[in-house]
Amino acid sequence: QRPIFRTRPVVSLLHAGVFFAFVFYGLVNILDLLEGFTGFSTLHRSGVAALYNLIADLLSVAALAGMLGLLIRRFGLRPFRFNQRVLLLPSVRFGISRDSAIVGSFILLHVGSRWIGQAVRVAESGQPDWSQPTASLVATLFHGWSEAALTMASHVTWWLALGLILAFLPYFPYSKHIHLFMAPLNLILREARPLGQLEPPTSSDGTIGAERLEQLRWYQLLDAYACIMCNRCQDVCPAHGTGRALSPAALEINKRYYLNRNLAAFAGGATSPPLLEIATSKEAVWSCTTCAACVRICPVGNRPMLDLIDIRRALVNRGDPLDPNLQSALESLARYGNSFGKPARQRARWAKELPFSIKDARKEPVEYLWFVGDFASFDPRMQENTKTVAQLFQAAGLDFGILYEDERNAGNDVRRVGEEGLFEMLVEQNLAALKKAQFRAIVTTDPHTYNALKNEYPAYGFQVPVYHYTEVLAELLERGILRVQQPLRAAVTYHDPCYLGRYNRITAAPRRIIRALGLELREMPRHGENTYCCGAGGGQIWMDSGGQERPSEQRIREAVALGDDLRYFVVSCPKDMAMYSDAVKTTGYEGRLTVIDVARLVAVAIGIDGVEREAAPVESEAR
Template sequence: MLDSSLVTRILFQDFASWSITLFYLLGYTAIGVFIHGVYVQVRKYRRGKPFAIAGLKAGIQRMLQDLASHRTLVRRDRSAGRAHALIFFGFVLLFIGTATITLEYDILEPLFGWRFWRGDFYLWFSLVLDVAGVGLIAGLLYMMVRRGWIKPPKLDYARPDRSPEDPDYNRSDYKREDWAFLWTLIIIGITGYVLEAARLVWLGDQPEVWSVRFWSPVGAVLAHGMQGLGLDADAAAMLRSGLWWFHGLLALTFIALIPYSKVKHIFTAPTSLMLRDPLAGRRLPKVPEEQKSAGYQYITDFKWKELLHLDACTKCGRCHEACPANAVGAPLSPRDVILSLREFANHALEAKTLPAEAELDVHGKGPGQVFMETLWSCRTCLACVEICPVAVEHVPIIVQMRRKLVEDGNMEPLLEKTLQTIHKTGNSFGESKRKRASWAKDLPFTIKDARKEPVDLLWFVGDYASFDPRNQKVTRGFAKLMNQAGVDFGLLFEGELNAGNDVRRVGEEGLYEFLATANITSLSDCAFNSVVTTDPHSYNTIRNEYPDFGGEFEIQHYTTLVRELLQQGRLRLRKTLDCRVTFHDPCHLGRYNRGFDAPRDILQMLGCELVEMERNRDNSFCCGAGGGRIWIPDPPGTEKPSQNRMHEAARIEGLQVFVVSCPKDLTMYEDALKTAGYEGKFVVRELIELIEECVEYDEPAALSLQA
């Protein structure tokens, strides 16, 4: 009967003592190189600004859930996500296996005489690692096929922000690094199996080895194949000896190079996930009082967390693919912004001593610097942040750099004029504050002034809904709906200013703080229970950013309110619509604040046949107005994001209505309907207009508007 205590694997079987000493010397050298690399990276991060970690326990839990489920990786690319899961879990199990061997050989046995890597434990250990290796190799093979034959466009490192003559245009080094990473891991995996098979053939006459060979199923199959090809024990011993050194040295080289290569993401990516800000982009950071400049000019202005985010990027291209600016040919790829800054940080911050201040400036046209045109191309739609599998926060970084541009006056003249107009009049249209509620003068009922009497619901209207003639029709429609439902509501009238959401995302932090503080004061002086708004941009900043300035208000978008009024029967439908529609998710309602369901529920109540566009919900496409881009003219002859969206909608057979629920969307898409050539084929309508068409109204009372 086989003695189970003999079933094990002697790591250095038949090795001379000098060769064992040499191996350990090489191993410690590799560990030393690794530790030095880690030291260089930590020194780099320490050269960034401080960052206080908050909610660490929740961050760790979320990170572990992300890693275990791979939920951030399988989204919108299931094949790549599943292949990565095979690589990840295979690598983790193999690493644990290697660490287990080291634990016994180098710590427990020499110090305490403890031995556990034998018998049943060893057999199950061998089986698990054999299966893990198969998963690792399968995942790597798919990634090779993907890069070599499938070639998705997002893995093309061509830069939209550079020309071929620019010194940092060519990123072929990244492709070589990707292939080197894949080949190194797959060779380590394959040679591990061949090494295992050669050992089985070499020691085939020993029952404690051969009789349990199928606990290493892959190695056993290869061993039988070797025997079938005529490999005897002596030849197998020679093969095992040479391959042992090749496999071991390759593995040690891999370990040594982790901090210096793409492989570092096995540490930086989980840390980035752990430090993820759930409100990244939705809530932008205030400028610390001690900070001299409003935004980021130098790489040393970045927080250490942001420098780590740069290293966490795996170049997967998902942000590149999702970016609306990139989709229409603007000189922006969120991935390339991050990679440029990473290259810049590595060059400037990994040196023993910091270079001169001028060499730390991240703005400009030099290698690694980010162009002004690139920063102004961003719509701050949050598509990049939302899809990033490793929690890189592109938009906050871009806005921080924009703050410096605004501070220095480096912006489009029209944008600068608009910001001055907002500062002077409190709105982007340059209208008198007294005209903010002029849209209501023809209504047959009085709207309360919330500054003078208590209301249940305070309606924060917003600039476009207040001053744009086309949107004013929608605004009057919503007022009629609330009146019909018996909602006790009121306005701030001229006490309302631009909410500041887009002002802040432009980078004009001083003006934003002025607007936010003024609105918070006006709101705080009123007696109400909650706020409603028809403007998703206002909704986002009041909900997510005003609390940082002392303004804690319960707020909802109108779609949530109207759905409730319909469900309660306070709004009754006199008819339903028999039409085919598609719905565009506004960035600031959908992706920013997860307001996906209420508009769709309303459309269903109205009897509409909803056909989703390919890009919908959290993958919705931007209209192009966000981030202040509605105030910046697009270059002549270029496609606008809104036109790109119209082409997508037009592919829906029999489409009758393109439905929006944002004033800026209505403006952008009605214009795009004409310029994209679809006028007469379908129409753009605000959801409020469809609701108005269906609701049963009482006879309107002949009341005058309160002044």
């Protein structure tokens, strides 16, 4: 529950009251049953019985207050809305409200009857019970009732409290509250796997990926019943946040409602309709940025992102038409090993502009093999940053080299658009190149590359330490190998890339760099592992946005809100540099907010010749 507590503290407290009461009421109902048939009672007792009474009394009030608050929120404030482009089964829109009303009414009547029943029993005894303070307070309302009336009230509340359980049991498996049993199972049975390591594709009847429910893994079906319908995954989804058709919550809810209505036939082997008809839409599938925000925030361990990737795999496998830009990028990757359609011999052309030579790791041993990546190598906007990183490594005396034309795209986003065959081809080509080189560790520029090499490549026998360049720079600064000559003075904010911050939890190193340079760091509300996606992942950087707002534009507005004197939007990912450089222009903040790579700031502070003039006019104490 911690992810929800951080973002919804009031709602979480209400839910906690209901949850803990529900758990404890298992014992309460057993003892109440014994009382009804044996006459056993905990009333006016001391010791363990008194402690039991006190807990039951307080949790009853917590459950009633919590459920009333949640029902007011659900039906009064109506916080859960799907945009009109989201696919919802016809039964879902009415079903969610119906389930909430039925379950809420059951809890209020069940707990309320038991609580009032205890108050009646206290009134029957003629004296307050200190171990049941709230029930004793309510008991004063029954002052003056006859003994017969109190006895009748005691019987009615007892039968109502326990009888409601029998009435509710047949409905319970079909309600969202089945998650009380399924969610723990989902967490217990979940395979331990790094967030950045995708499950291999399923294969059945010649289909790679999943087109129908029966082609999903068993735990993807369990996800539907573990879902608590809190909609938190939708709240953090950058696609839904920019008005697209994707709702991770709707995906799981649709699966459950379909299974509820067709479970017997499905369990008997009947073929289900296509997932694109009953779970989500094709537009939604291709809107996912694979940022994993939905996976991280889910309190019960659901992975709706995996369903979307499996559907992509099936679409690609059957040759379904792709976005033309995406198709072109994949063709370039297959032919050239990069998405820019450039010959491999041009990959390291940027290195020729440096005043020193970079070692060829295929020809001589190096300590660090620098896996530069596509955007850092080919995009003219990124090449200055790439040269700056090289200059910093050189200034620190780092023993490093590159693969030159043998490097290929690492395949992280290729795999996440569903092109499993192309991903494996790129892995094979990169592993062949890596075998030619001698090195101790790999350092990457691109967090997407970092994720692939660290989390995906081990499945292919590649086990080498992998570092992001910010980790290396932070260590070089802290060890005094790189020395700050001109401490910088400016207010900055830092954007955590999804594949660095959320996937791999590297959030401290970039901030250590920023603080070491003397800069004032102002955090955006969504930062660290709770970062907000730039919108480039999952192949989105290769696709046409259709003129819709991108998450990067929302992010720039979030940064601008930190103050008029905020000057720099600091990044540590080439794709972020591309996305946010465009976003400051489209949002009208060009000139007010400068997007800059953290390496450029380091170069300014340590006084590398020529970088300060090109990077940005950051004020320094020397001035």
